[in-house]
Amino acid sequence: MTxxxxxxxxRRERQIVDALYKLGRGSAADIQAEIPAxxxxxxxxxxxxxxxxxxxxxHEQDGPRYVYVPVVNRDSAKRSAMRHLVQTFFDGSTSxxxxxxxxxxxxxxxxxxxxxxxxxxxxxxxxxx
Numbered sequence: 001m002t003x004x005x006x007x008x009x010x011r012r013e014r015q016i017v018d019a020l021y022k023l024g025r026g027s028a029a030d031i032q033a034e035i036p037a038x039x040x041x042x043x044x045x046x047x048x049x050x051x052x053x054x055x056x057x058x059h060e061q062d063g064p065r066y067v068y069v070p071v072v073n074r075d076s077a078k079r080s081a082m083r084h085l086v087q088t089f090f091d092g093s094t095s096x097x098x099x100x101x102x103x104x105x106x107x108x109x110x111x112x113x114x115x116x117x118x119x120x121x122x123x124x125x126x127x128x129x
Contacts, residue, residue, distance in 0.1 A: 008054065012039060016047055017056055017070060017077075025069045027062075 009017065012035075019034035020026060026034075032044045039047070048068055051057045059066040072080075082097075090096040102109075109117075 009051075009056070012043075012047055013051055013054075013056070016044065016051060020057060020068060020070045021074045021077075025060075025067050027065050027067055031068065 015035045016031055019031045022034060023030055028041060028045045028048055031048070032038045032041055035044075038044065048057060048059075048066075052059065052068075056071055057068045058071055059068050061067075070077075086092060086094060086097045090100070
């Protein structure tokens with residue numbers, strides 16, 4: 001079974017999945033309450049049905065209502081999205097992606113964050129990545 005790709009989501013679908021990651025699980029009404037400038041309840045339900053067809057969410061019966069949960073855990077979804085981003089915009093070059101990220105955020109990185117990045121780079125070197 002192939003995993004659903006997070007990059008095939010519309011803006012509204014992404015908002016719904018993000019709300020589900022935040023909630024862990026929730027009904028259409030719970031999810032609607034988490035979305036800024038939320039669409040109608042029926043639109044949320046329609047989008048949840050689409051997300052279920054795409055394989056991003058599944059539902060469980062909880063009495064008279066459906067409760068939705070994400071299919072892929074958030075860390076896996078983040079890794080998949082990053083792989084797609086690096087492949088699409090940086091021709092698969094991790095160093096180009098990191099350079100772009102550092103360019104954008106260099107003024108906001110504190111010493112602890114820079115130390116963390118140095119540690120991650122050192123660990124990658126040791127693994128031969």
